[in-house]
Each structure stands twice: as C-alpha cells, then as structure tokens.
Amino acid sequence: MSAVLHAHPESGPSLGVDGPDRARRVLSEAGMRGRWWRFALILAITALVLVPIMVTVILALTPGPNSTAIGLTLENITGVFSRTLAATWLQNSLVTTLSTVAVSVAVAAPAGYVLSRGRSKAVSGYSLLLFVMQSLPIITSVVPLFILFAGMGLVDNLLGLTIIYVGSTMTVATWMMAAYFDSIPISLEEASWIDGCSVFGSFTKVVLRNSLPGVLSTAIFAFLLAWNDYLVAIVFLRSNEIFTLPVGVQSFFQQNVTDWSAVMALAVVMMLPPIIVFATLNKYFSVGGIGGSLAGR
Amino acid sequence: MSSTTAPSGLARARRGLAPGGSGGGPRKLNEGLNRKSKLSGQTSRTFFWLLLPSVVLLVLIHGYPLVYAGVQATHDGSLIDTGNFVGVDNFATVLSSPAFWKAAQFTLWFTIVGVFGSWAVGLGLALLLRTKIPAGSTFKVLLLLPWVVPIVVSSTAWNWLVATPDSLIPALFRNLGLGTPLFLADPNLAAVLVMVFKVWVSFPFMMMMTSAALASVDTTVYEAASMDGATKWQQFTQITLPMIARSTYISWILMTIFCVNDFPTIYLLNGGGPVDATTSLVVLAYRKVFQDFQTGPGVAIAFLMTLTLVVVSVFLYRQIRKSSVE
Numbered sequence: 001m002s003a004v005l006h007a008h009p010e011s012g013p014s015l016g017v018d019g020p021d022r023a024r025r026v027l028s029e030a031g032m033r034g035r036w037w038r039f040a041l042i043l044a045i046t047a048l049v050l051v052p053i054m055v056t057v058i059l060a061l062t063p064g065p066n067s068t069a070i071g072l073t074l075e076n077i078t079g080v081f082s083r084t085l086a087a088t089w090l091q092n093s094l095v096t097t098l099s100t101v102a103v104s105v106a107v108a109a110p111a112g113y114v115l116s117r118g119r120s121k122a123v124s125g126y127s128l129l130l131f132v133m134q135s136l137p138i139i140t141s142v143v144p145l146f147i148l149f150a151g152m153g154l155v156d157n158l159l160g161l162t163i164i165y166v167g168s169t170m171t172v173a174t175w176m177m178a179a180y181f182d183s184i185p186i187s188l189e190e191a192s193w194i195d196g197c198s199v200f201g202s203f204t205k206v207v208l209r210n211s212l213p214g215v216l217s218t219a220i221f222a223f224l225l226a227w228n229d230y231l232v233a234i235v236f237l238r239s240n241e242i243f244t245l246p247v248g249v250q251s252f253f254q255q256n257v258t259d260w261s262a263v264m265a266l267a268v269v270m271m272l273p274p275i276i277v278f279a280t281l282n283k284y285f286s287v288g289g290i291g292g293s294l295a296g297r
Numbered sequence: 298m299s300s301t302t303a304p305s306g307l308a309r310a311r312r313g314l315a316p317g318g319s320g321g322g323p324r325k326l327n328e329g330l331n332r333k334s335k336l337s338g339q340t341s342r343t344f345f346w347l348l349l350p351s352v353v354l355l356v357l358i359h360g361y362p363l364v365y366a367g368v369q370a371t372h373d374g375s376l377i378d379t380g381n382f383v384g385v386d387n388f389a390t391v392l393s394s395p396a397f398w399k400a401a402q403f404t405l406w407f408t409i410v411g412v413f414g415s416w417a418v419g420l421g422l423a424l425l426l427r428t429k430i431p432a433g434s435t436f437k438v439l440l441l442l443p444w445v446v447p448i449v450v451s452s453t454a455w456n457w458l459v460a461t462p463d464s465l466i467p468a469l470f471r472n473l474g475l476g477t478p479l480f481l482a483d484p485n486l487a488a489v490l491v492m493v494f495k496v497w498v499s500f501p502f503m504m505m506m507t508s509a510a511l512a513s514v515d516t517t518v519y520e521a522a523s524m525d526g527a528t529k530w531q532q533f534t535q536i537t538l539p540m541i542a543r544s545t546y547i548s549w550i551l552m553t554i555f556c557v558n559d560f561p562t563i564y565l566l567n568g569g570g571p572v573d574a575t576t577s578l579v580v581l582a583y584r585k586v587f588q589d590f591q592t593g594p595g596v597a598i599a600f601l602m603t604l605t606l607v608v609v610s611v612f613l614y615r616q617i618r619k620s621s622v623e
C-alpha cells in the first residue's frame with residue numbers, strides 16, 4: 001500500500017504533468033519580464049510623484065546662503081528651532097492633535113456602537129444627519145463659532161481649536177467605528193449578556209476590546225485631519241506663541257524675503273509625524289473603511 | 298435580571314425593531330410586553346448615554362453655527378456686531394455679482410477635474426499595483442505620501458518648484474525650448490496648476506479606495522473570461538468596472554464633497570489669484586469675511602453652498618442606501 005502511494009508522486013511528473021509544467025515555466029518567464037517592466041514603470045511614476053517631497057527634504061538639508069557647511073547638514077533644522085518659536089509650535093500641534101485623537105475616538109466609539117447595533121428610525125436619522133453635517137463647508141461654521149468662542153475666551157486658545165477639531169472629525173470617525181463594529185458578530189455580546197453583563201459592560205469589555213484595528217484606523221484619520229488643518233487654525237489663532245505648525249510655517253512667508261531654508265526645515269519637521277504614523281500603522285488604516293461605513297449605513 | 302433584559306432588547310434592535318420596543322413590531326414579540334419594554338428600556342437608556350456626547354458636539358459645532366449663519370446671512374453685521382435685519386439683500390448682492398458666478402464656475406471645473414482626474418490616476422495605479430511587482434507594497438505606501446503630507450508643506454514645495462521664472466520647472470521648460478511658463482501669474486496656467494495639484498493630493502485616496510474594492514474581486518472570473526476569449530480591455534470594462542462600481546460611486550461622492558469644500562489646496566498654492574482666476578466659492582467666502590469684513594455676503598455665499606450641499610448629499614445618501622439594499 002505504501003509502495004503504491006510512494007510510486008504515484010514519482011510517476012506523476014514524468015507522465016501527464018510535464019506538458020503543463022513546461023508551459024507554466026514559459027509563462028512565468030514572460031511573467032517575470034512583465035514584472036520588471038511594471039517595476040520600472042511604477043518606479044518612474046513614484047519618483048515623479050515624490051519630486052515635491054524630495055525637493056522639500058533636499059532643501060531642508062542643503063546649507064543656507066550664509067552657511068559654511070559642506071554637503072548635507074542639519075543646521076537648518078537646528079537653526080529654525082533656535083531662532084524661531086518652532087519648538088512651541090511643534091508642542092502646540094502635538095498637544096492639539098493628540099487631544100483631538102483621544103477625545104474624538106472616545107466620542108465616536110460609543111456613538112458608532114449605537115449606529116451599528118441600533119436599528120430605530122432615530123438612529124438612522126442620526127446617521128443621515130452626520131452625513132449631511134460632514135459634507136458642509138467648515139467655513140459656514142467657522143464664523144459663528146468664532147463669535148461664540150470669542151465670548152467664551154476660546155479664540156486664540158488651543159482648547160477652542162481642539163473642540164472644533166473634535167467636532168469636525170467626530171462625524172466621519174463615528175462612521176468608521178460603526179463600520180468596524182458591524183464586522184464584529186453580535187453573538188459575542190449575546191454570550192456576555194448571558195454571563196450577566198450589562199449593555200454598556202459588554203460594549204467596553206467585549207466589543208471595544210476586540211476593536212483595536214478599528215480604533216487605530218479612526219485615530220489615524222483624526223490625527224491626519226487635526227495635524228494637517230490650516231483653515232480653522234488661521235482663523236482662530238492670533239498670537240505667535242499659540243500658533244500650530246501650519247500657521248507657523250505660513251508666517252515665514254509674510255516677511256519680505258522668504259527664508260526657504262527655514263521654511264523647508266520646518267516643513268520637514270511637520271511632515272515627519274504623519275509619515276511615521278503611516279509607516280508604522282499603515283496596515284490598520286483603510287479608507288475603504290470610510291467608504292464602507294457610508295455604504296453600510 | 299439585566300442578563301436577560303439587555304440581550305432581548307438589543308437582539309430585537311438588530312432584527313429591525315425600535316429599541317423603544319412599542320413601535321410596530323410583529324405581534325408575537327409583544328408577548329409579555331411589560332417585561333420586555335422594561336428590558337429594552339434599559340437598552341435604549343444605555344444607547345442614549347452612549348450617543349449623548351456625539352449629539353452635544355454635533356449641536357455645538359455643526360447645528361448651532363448653521364442656525365447662526367442663517368441669521369448672519371440675513372443681517373448686515375460684522376464679526377463683532379450682528380447688525381440690522383436686511384432680509385435677502387445679501388443673497389441678492391451675492392447672486393448678482395460676477396465674482397460669485399466666476400467662483401462658482403471655477404469650483405465646478407475644479408471639482409470635475411479633481412474627482413475624475415484623481416479617480417483615473419488612482420484607478421490606474423491600483424490596477425498596476427494589483428499585479429505582481431517587486432517591492433509592490435513599498436510603492437503602495439510611498440504613493441500615499443501626497444495625501445499624508447500636510448497641504449501646507451506640499452503647497453510650499455510646489456510653490457518653490459513653479460513660482461518664479463527661475464524656479465525649477467519653468468527653467469526646465471526654458472531649457473527644452475518651450476518658453477518660460479509663468480504658472481502662478483497666467484490665469485489659465487494657474488487654474489490648470491491648481492487642478493493638477495489637487496489631483497496630486499487626492500489620487501492616493503482614490504487609489505486606496507479602489508485597491509480595497511479590487512481586493513474583493515474574485516480573480517477566477519478573469520480566467521473564465523479569458524478562456525471565453527475576452528480581451529484585456531473587455532475584461533476591464535465588462536468585469537472590473539462593474540464589480541467595483543459601488544465603491545467607485547461612493548468615492549466620487551466623497552471626493553466631490555472634498556473638492557467643493559477644499560480651502561487649503563487652492564488658498565495656499567496661489568491665494569485664489571491671479572486676478573481671482575483660481576478663487577473658489579470657499580476662498581471667496583473666506584476673503585469676504587476675513588479680508589473685506591463683509592460678514593453678511595461672505596456667510597451668504599457659504600450658506601448657498603451649504604444649501605446646495607445639503608440637498609445634494611441627502612439625495613446621494615438615499616442613492617447609496619438604495620444601491621446597498623439591492
């Protein structure tokens with residue numbers, strides 16, 4: 001019996017499989033050549049696409065006109081930190097963005113859970129409301145909010161900025177969380193209810209604990225929006241020491257002669273955090289989630 | 298006690314009944330109505346508290362400003378003072394000004410090019426990256442960078458590349474004997490440049506959306522199609538496009554909203570100039586309020602955009618829901 005079994009794999013290749021095998025080899029050679037053509041194509045496209053980003057990095061590392069350094073140098077970056085308020089701006093940006101991420105997820109996760117599990121008219125109406133609100137231009141709310149916040153001392157204030165960021169990221173963040181919760185089978189919660197868990201308890205202990213990818217994806221989204229924002233910051237921030245990085249970089253252009261080395265040095269500092277976040281957490285992020293949540297609601 | 302109550306409420310909610318319970322469920326679920334409504338009452342109370350922070354924020358950041366913007370649009374006030382009620386005067390002023398229609402026209406073109414340009418590029422790259430390519434996943438991440446990098450940074454870099462006659466790209470054109478294009482000074486070239494910049498910023502989003510959709514297409518369909526003699530182009534138009542149609546539709550909708558509302562891409566690259574050639578409605582509203590201090594007309598412009606977008610987005614939302622039910 002074992003001899004028969006043994007004989008089979010040996011006889012197999014020499015008989016029937018030879019033809020297709022050779023054909024496959026020919027195919028794979030053509031396939032290999034195609035792969036390298038496509039590699040060259042995508043390499044060229046990527047290089048072209050990344051020109052503006054490479055220019056930024058190169059200019060940031062090239063010694064300025066008054067410099068004695070040769071080759072590439074970090075002195076533009078150290079210089080911009082010592083001569084300007086860049087360190088304060090960086091800190092402002094980090095504080096605002098990280099608070100936005102934390103609060104936005106904390107608000108969106110429970111709301112997303114209700115959107116995912118609730119099926120009442122009120123819940124689907126709320127979902128529609130979120131969609132409409134996020135599609136409105138932020139400029140409409142900026143002016144009334146400016147007046148409202150001015151009365152509360154929240155203009156030129158990082159707390160005020162954070163509140164607006166949380167509000168404007170919350171809508172899409174809620175959908176993203178809801179879309180993720182949709183993928184978690186309700187049987188998990190049902191099991192915990194039978195064990196005596198409350199609705200809230202099963203949400204935090206069962207659902208949320210299994211939602212790390214969804215939470216991270218939402219957090220990355222909120223991070224990008226808050227870190228990259230320019231419109232709200234330019235309206236609400238007035239004094240130099242309250243600026244976030246985008247407003248700070250722009251303030252360099254208001255001088256008579258633009259100091260490109262300083263601008264590019266700060267630009268590199270500014271694009272590093274989102275790039276680091278994406279490089280490390282890329283596998284968790286899917287914009288498919290944004291679209292999917294829209295389709296699933 | 299809660300162990301039985303909570304599940305029944307949620308499970309019913311899942312089956313499509315209101316968490317409140319009493320509203321129109323099949324009769325048999327109403328057996329033991331007293332006990333059940335108390336139980337699902339607990340569920341809807343929990344739902345209420347879970348939803349509350351989000352509702353408060355929505356009212357504060359979106360609802361209240363929208364109402365207040367309505368007030369401002371009908372008054373002749375400033376940033377400090379509400380001013381007098383002037384009815385629809387601001388709207389009349391705005392709608393009869395050529396600047397508004399010029400901006401509306403630019404916004405329309407900007408949106409059309411932004412949506413379909415970034416979609417075409419994103420789709421092409423997603424199809425290319427779906428095939429086997431050495432280091433394919435690295436390219437996938439690198440190609441996301443234009444979307445990830447802050448607009449303030451990328452607009453600065455683009456500016457440096459094209460702003461003056463001696464910048465890199467104009468100098469390159471000159472050396473190739475193509476003249477010296479002034480990308481930011483010539484109205485037509487500036488409009489083209491802003492749109493190209495928008496496509497550059499947005500195509501990674503479309504690439505990600507399309508990649509996610511393509512990943513769910515069953516590849517054995519292609520083998521069957523090629524056995525039946527379908528060409529690559531036929532496979533693309535007859536299989537690929539229909540299979541990702543719904544995701545494509547959603548990505549168009551999202552990108553339309555992103556383009557219409559876009560401020561930094563346009564404003565940071567060229568400030569809406571030269572001679573307002575790249576002024577979109579958002580940029581126009583911003584200028585009116587914060588540079589000309591005409592709060593009423595500025596908010597009226599934003600309000601007109603808002604009304605249009607509300608109508609359009611409710612319609613699109615219905616369409617998506619309809620297509621996801623089918």
